[in-house]
Amino acid sequence: MSSVLVIDDDLSRRELIQSALTFLDQSCEFFGFVDWLQSASEPVPADLVLLGQSQLPISLEKLIRELQQKVPAAAVVTLGEWAEVEELPAELKSLLLGELPIPFNYQQLQDMLHRAQLVKQQISAGIAPDAADQLFSSLVGCSQPMLRVRQAMAQVAGRDVNVMITGESGTGKEVVARNLHDHSVRKAGPFVPINCGAIPADLLESELFGHEKGAFTGAVSSRPGRFELAQGGTLFLDEIGDMPLPMQVKLLRVLQERKFERIGGTKTLEADIRVIAATHKDLEQMIEAGEFREDLYYRLNVFPIEMPPLRERTEDLPVLLQELIERVKQQGFDSVRLQPSAIESLAQHPWPGNVRELANLIERLAILYPNGVVGVSELPERFRHVAEPDPERYRTDDMESATMPQVTEAPLLDHLPKSGLDLKSHLESIERSLIDQALNAANNVVARAAELLQIRRTTLVEKMRKYGIQRK
Missing domain, CATH: 3.40.50.300 (P-loop containing nucleotide triphosphate hydrolases)
Structure with a gap:
């Protein structure tokens, strides 16, 4: 698994980055600038360095030279714009992978993680990152x-x-x-x-x-x-x-x-x-x-x-998936995202059809789950090679009726009971009841049910997953 080193004096921003990296299942380590400069000189095993800014008079050139020694195989990305970048010597400027805008979204951060992974593999193989990106750029994968x-x-x-x-x-x-x-x-x-x-x-x-x-x-x-x-x-x-x-x-x-x-x-x-x-x-x-x-x-x-064959280079799966998802978007399909558990399952597939088989799978998932998130249970059965990590999400209505009270017909209240109530639970009960009614009225056509509820189809799919509602 790749790791991220964050050097930043902005504590609130560090908390935001830590939350995002945790969501993406990435290990991370944080330093303030003074702590980093005073830390031991042994190399740190990191794939990506996110470099924030400090109020201290520390030059960007000095920081990058320090990073060359302590994190030799990592890609460096600045958090926000650094005015000093244009003043760097050419050999140091080439070490910067890019800039992560503040605020950023998950896709931008994930893209930087993928690019950093490629840079590390290229450095390990003795290939200059800029040359490798320019030569044969349409060939995806650096295994x-x-x-x-x-x-x-x-x-x-x-x-x-x-x-x-x-x-x-x-x-x-x-x-x-x-x-x-x-x-x-x-x-x-x-x-x-x-x-x-x-x-x-x-x-x-x-x-x-x-x-x-x-x-x-x-x-x-x-x-x-x-x-x-x-x-x-x-x-x-x-x-x-x-x-x-x-x-x-x-x-x-x-x-x-x-x-x-x-x-x-x-x-x-x-x-x-x-x-x-x-x-x-x-x-x-x-x-x-x-x-x-x-x-x-x-x-x-x-x-x-x-x-x-693809089965001999499964470490290329993340970048291959990203490339193929971009291609289906260019062809007019909706995007799709894969959970880490789904990618782990795909990594264990034998892939007799190789990249062509993977491309066909992505097109199929983009049609089945437009702008959705795919876990192990959403993969076609022949691609499921690991256990579903959260089977509780996929409980059927029969299972729910045996283990929890029915909430599909939540009572409407004219006034607050003297004993009070759990507002969140009550609102969820009402929401679930309305979703069930909309699905019944739409003959379980999710898109039509979403129209009746005046919400987006993807929003309805997420709510159905949240409540474990299955189409009958």
């Missing part, structure tokens, strides 16, 4: 397996050689291919993908090399193939292991000679392209079985990159 992928990509991105990307389905092979193209000398050219397993064998040659009018039945006009469309850029051959053997022979010839002709044509065309291939199959085993040409394999496999 050790993903850092190895990034390092391999950095070595080959600028080289105009063929690349073979291997890995299970759904691991993001096309994302890697697009990143390699975007950071190559051919980035101004087109990126043209083709799935060799999705096109019938008798049409694959035409798709790759194009055809002239009348070359075969149905060829009513000339048509360029993917090799022509990719001129000056990158051709991505996805699922190359599904390519038929006769087509492998023709592809090998083009890769060797860098020339090709359209089907039914006589004009020789240049193949000025870079080829990136990908497969989820074991090509070496296919070579032994006579299902894949060995010479084509070595022509394509100039530089191999192996994508790790």
